[in-house]
Amino acid sequence: MKTKVKKKKQASKTHVIIGPLKLTRFERARIVGARAMQISMGAPVLLDVDIKETSPISIALMELREKVLPISIRRSLPDGTSQNIPLKLLVPYDNW
8 A cells, every 4th residue: 555745835035935924023133143253253344344334233234235145044934844045035125
């Protein structure tokens, strides 16, 4: 007797299934905080920055605006399904 195995649909890497197409304010805060901590601990900056920009938070915000961070957002639902979304696919938050 053969049993049928249901295959879960895999989300394509170019389509956001879970959540809004925008980066939420909570995701933005998490990304900027983590990246600012990395910069303050000596991580290389991914952009050419002016001398007057010395705050790790402002540098992290600039990197986020330019979409140069190689970060993915994991969004999950209560049923256990999740999707990893590259930061480059999300529309930036409006009030920057």
